[in-house]
Amino acid sequence: MKADGKKMKIAVGAVALTMLITALALAAYRSVNTPERSLERYFDAVSGRDYDKMYLLISDDSKKTISREDFITRNKNIYEGIEARDLKLEIMSVEKIDSNQRQAYYNLRMETVAGALGNPGNVRLRKDSFFGEYRLVWNSAVILPGLSETAKVSVTTTAADRGSILDKDGNMLAGPGAAPSVGFVPGKINADTRAADLAAAAGLLGITTEEIEDALSASWVTAETYVPVKTLPEIDAGLEAALLQIPGVMIGEAEVRSYPYGEKAAHLTGYIGAITAEELEALKNEGDYRETSIVGKGGLEKVFDRQLRGKDGGTITVSDTSSDGIKTSRVLCESSPVRGFDVQTTIDTGLQTALYDQLAGDKSAAAAVNPKTGAVLALVSTPSYNPNTFILGMSDAERDSLNRNPDNPLLNRFEKAYAPGELIQPVTLGAGVKTSEAYAEQLKKLGFGESLPFDFSMEASKISESGTVDSDLAAAGSGTTGMAASPLHLALIYSALVNGGNMVEPYIKYDANPMVKYWKKDVISQEKAAEISESLLQEAKSPKGRALAVKTGTAVQKNSVDTALCVLFYADQTEESPLLVAAVAEGTGERGGAGYLEEKIRAVF
Known part of the structure; x- marks a missing residue:
């Protein structure tokens, strides 16, 4: 009997446990x-x-x-x-x-x-x-x-006006402008001479007759509609007269993004264009970018794209037709476009154009800074291109010509790093460096191996291909053993000579009351900075009568091209308008090398 009672208790317990487990499982299931x-x-x-x-x-x-x-x-x-x-x-x-x-x-x-x-x-x-x-x-x-x-959803967008890029004085480097627009009024085309007339217009405009026919066959075109076929950077009297001789041709104006300084500031400003699939993928988590977006394609347009581009407006509309045929439409959501912000820079367009004019015949680059504040005053790369042609529409022939040009005008040379040659000696060997180990440490103090704290993506400077300095200090001191630095980096290094041994931090966005920041402090002693600066002082003064300090050099780059280099700066930096320019020019040996480059840069002082 006791055994039966014990079995009964076990059975009841098992049932109770099963019920408990089931209840817990059910509760867990219901909670999910x-x-x-x-x-x-x-x-x-x-x-x-x-x-x-x-x-x-x-x-x-x-x-x-x-x-x-x-x-x-x-x-x-x-x-x-x-x-x-x-x-x-x-x-x-x-x-x-x-x-x-x-x-x-x-x-x-x-x-x-x-x-x-x-x-x-x-x-x-x-x-x-x-x-x-x-x-x-x-x-x-x-x-x-x-x-x-049955409802349909439609979306319309209104592009936001892009902000302007300004120099330090408020002059426009990039912004709204107008350009000659050439087109046809279909109803005024002579039917008897149509083929010949379109061919003549295409030849004058550098486009194909197929492009003109495509424009004229658009669904919205009527006999009295003006149909634009080509926007030009400019139009001279001869071309205008020739075009207007063709029946149906009309010349008007189109609103465009304009770059008033053209090739003189092309690599600095960059230009804008339609976003690519790769760019859209890279920017997908960074805000209001879509397949139809227009974005900066280099230079300041790319650096400050987020501020410049503003926010497009849009309207979402729902349309429907009821069972009795009544059409309805309602706006579900809409927003107005918001203009982008203007961006004022530290660029001095007078200095920018003067440097370009001096260097235009060479493969060269230059960076100009205020060595006391770090304000970047000019960034020049030659040869160059006209950014307005990218905005207005470039023919395949024009694009091929640019891409195939052996001088590579699309290459931004001021972003590249060059072997500095003798330019590195005053702040290394001249600063008292005696051993290869100390030499490497000094270069690191000068920022070699680091990215510049700057908005543009300059090619990183390097000590050597291996990142070390071998025992041949004389060879290392020549600045050609795999060493490389961008013109802007060289300018910052030399800023230490007028800042008591401190390298100023560069900036390009204008600040009316800038707070001076140093990127690298105490790279050389204050006494040594004054001594080196004094040793570079020239007897010949600048065209403005101010004392100039100069250092020149030459170097063979890794592509075996001889390059002239120079740094010039006002020795009297306490006066108004402090200025320091670092420049490089490729293949100038037959024209005088470093001396030739020095005279070119001296002219802008």
């Missing part, structure tokens, strides 16, 4: 399988643009009304068309309908091409069995508020 969690999972999939997962999370009844392909197409077209991002779901309440159905009320906020959109909505969630998961009873209103199954 909630309508709230299902709704969150769905909109997480929306946020991640995982349309396949979204389809899995809708009810079986919903799948009978829309195929997977149609579901994905509709959701993808709308969400990506309005550029939905940064979704934030707030579930307001969930009401019970029956044992397997709930009604969820929520607010969904998202950023779109037209600004912030609040999407208050509600949706039914259903589970098909007791242990089934809640899934959405889906319709198009889940995508956007009040959206019917």
Whole structure:
């Protein structure tokens, strides 16, 4: 009897334990399988643009009304068309309908091409069995508020005006401008001579007759419409007269991004153009960039693109036709374009153009700074190109000519690093360095092996190909054993001679009351800085009568090209307008090498 009682207790205990485990499992399941969690999972999939997962999370009844392909197409077209991002779901309440159905009320906020959109909505969630998961009873209103199954969503955008780039005095380096626009009025074209006339116009404009025909055949063109076919940087009287002799030709003006200093500041300003797929991928997490965006393609346009480009405006419109044929349209969300900010720089356009004019015949680069404040006054690269041609439309022949030019005018030489030659001696051997180890440490103190703290991506300076200095100190001291530094870096190194041994930190965004910052402190002693500066002083004064300090040198670059280098600066830096210029020029041996370059740079002082 006792044994039977014991068995009974064990059986009861087992049942109780089973019931407890079941209850705990059911509670755990219910805590996970909630309508709230299902709704969150769905909109997480929306946020991640995982349309396949979204389809899995809708009810079986919903799948009978829309195929997977149609579901994905509709959701993808709308969400990506309005550029939905940064979704934030707030579930307001969930009401019970029956044992397997709930009604969820929520607010969904998202950023779109037209600004912030609040999407208050509600949706039914259903589970098909007791242990089934809640899934959405889906319709198009889940995508956007009040959206019917037949409604169409359209998006229009209005480009924001781009801010201007200004020099230190407020002169425009890049900004709004006008350019001659050549086109046709179709109704005034002579039908009898059409083919010959279009060919003549194409020849004068450097385009093909096919390009003109494509423009004239656009769907919006009428007989009286002006159809632009080519925008020019400028038009002389001869070309204008020749074009106007052709029946139907009309010359007007087009609003364009303008670069008044053209090739004199091309590598400094850069230019703008349509965003590439690679650029869009790189910028996808950095704000309002889309497939139609216009972005900076180098220079200041690229460095300050975020500030300059502003924010495009947009409108999201829902259109529908009722069962009785009545058409309706409503604006769901809209925003106005916001103009980009102007960016004022430290550039002195007078100095920029003067340096360019002096160096235009060479493959060269120059960096000019105020060595007391670090303000960058000029950055020059020659040969150059006209950035306006990129804005106005370049023919294939023009583009091929630039790309194939052996002088490589598209290369930004002021960003490159060059073997510094003898220019490195005053701040190394001249500063008392005696051993190769000390030499390497001195170069590190001068910033070799580091990136410059500057907005432009200058090629990093290096001590040598290996990063070390061998025992041949004399060879290392020549500045040609794999050593390299950009013109701007050389200018900063020499700024230490007028700052008591401290290298100034460069900046290019204008500040009316700049606070001087030093990139590297105590790279040489104050006494040694004064001594070296005195040793570089020239008897011949500048064209303005001020005392000049000069250091020149030559070096063979790793591409075996002989290069002349020089640094010039005012020795009387306490006076107004401090100035220091570092320059390099390739292949100038037959024209006098370093002496030739020195005279070129001396002229701008």
